[in-house]
Amino acid sequence: MMRPMKLAGSELMFGEGCLEYIKTIDAKKVSIVVGGKSMERSGMLAKVEGYFHEAGAETMVVKDVEPDPSFETVMRGANEMLAFEPDLIVGLGGGSAMDAAKAMWIFYEHPELKTMESVLPPNPFPTLRKKARMCCIPSTSGTASEVSRSIVISDNATGLKHGLGNMEMMPDIAICDPEVTASMPAKITAETGMDALTHALEALASTRANYVSDILATQSAIDIMETLPIAYENGADMHAREIMLQASMVAGMAFTNVSLGIVHSMAHTLGGMFHVAHGLADAILLPYIIRYNSTDAKAKEVYDTFAKKVGAENLYEAVEKLNKRLNIPSCLQEVIPDEAAFVEKLDEMAALAKADGCTKTNPIIPELEEFKELFMKAYRGE
Template structure:
């Protein structure tokens, strides 16, 4: 079925210094800024964002404490602050977890009747937003592309399992992608988020919804990521590399939010719900295995072969393995989760949940539960 594409919200700003757009062009009366830990405070980004809002006549307040892999309890707490503060603009300043949590807070702020995670996940399509507030994202990492994405991933408070939801209504109105905001990322975060972006691009390429426009975006993003990620990883002060990674991550996001992803993300989201780990790290470990699995499909195999030729290799899976080594990412899950018995005890459940994940339906070939289990075990053992 043909689907309309949406390439970001109404305002997309990118490039060095683009944060100043707030001061000149983002009009609101009351802005709430949602952040995670202390990094955006320590590096002065939060103060600069508040300064720019104030210069444009807006009042600001800050909601702090969004954790990695945010839980619904955090979302509820943020929505409660919004209900009291009554902002007309919500600004997510941080990585993917902050942006995903803030989007979900926005849904609850606009529609207080959606007061449980189950209600939000089961309401399709989502009701209209923007009656109370517009939504803006300022990413501090180069990987998740939530600033141009219709998707969120939120963890269940009781089980810790991750649940994804996608709806074009959640596309941010304003995205400001300034590489200066990401320049303080430590090397391991640069690697993990960068490999997440590469996974977005490669999965979008072989998605069964892929199209002419999404392919142009995904190919350009993937080519730039394999070129510039090692440079950004080696030298975090290389502003050319930072800017190219910020732009490539955003571009990969424009592709995948329109054509969806595949089983790499299905498995990554599931496994990390049982054994907490950085999302980009598990995506990176799984990527060579999913490329090899999907190569059973002749269409996907040809796409991988054509892209591999563009970057000067004849084996894309092996290329990704070598790239992982170059940016300090292990080659198997066992190196992150050494307790083999604990991992194998939930293998079948992880396989079942991976099959049920929304990203699976756009994969070139859909594994059975036993095939998912075999694939996850292979990635575990290496």
């Protein structure tokens, strides 16, 4: 039996100029969560705050969310919110800022919870929206956290990443204005765009895929493969930025309902162990996993049908070609040069990838030895 679907929160805005929608949002006190300095440098933070001020809201900013948001940062932000008492929380930035904002929301609403483990399964997920609503404004076209029920938070002590998903965390408001993404450097455009493509292609091959998710995943993947090189080569092309942001959002609608596969399981593991940027890990792994999954007849049919739609003979070669155009490395060795360190962690990586929540909806569930082989093939480019 399929699970009930939820495609977004109550208010979904997209298209150039939609940032101004902020002026219509009913809020008195707004906590805005940002990552590094990019939203300040681009003027987007000031613009967002200005719109809220025009609407009569008071704002405060939670700054310095790191690329892999840590639980320590989450608790710092939650404590700042407890002092300020917002009725709206805004995640402004890439996936890290949005994920951190959603995690801070949990611990702001429930200060009695003190550990990440307290909200992880099998513990019941706490009820939200007693104090605040959630708004996400993405600055990258990749994670789709603005229409996702999921977050990834790092453990300070171990460096491992905890993935958590619950529809309670679906943001109430998503504002997807390409102007916010215009300052993305080419490298980040490529990596986050490949994260979005991975979302779409893994949703297509998911064992939970259905009629609605297939429509969303197929069109978003077609648009990403066509538009990502344009956005990469000319970041000032606002039409390409707009298509990428919308395609990322739609891919997010697909995967948040039908889940993902082992590209994400392995990428989460590589991020935790070797701090490889998530989109970069996805991009490198994707062609290897398409080839592996193609040994399953149903998955092969899904990939072959999609490949025809983008004028390719087979999908993994089309992805390899796209990676090359985006200057993405062809194997993990190019980003993790210490092979001995990589091999030493192989058993642990295989166990973590197998236990990852994304593995259970992959077309094939690899055994530990198969995971080790896949990691080594992607490492050596075999």
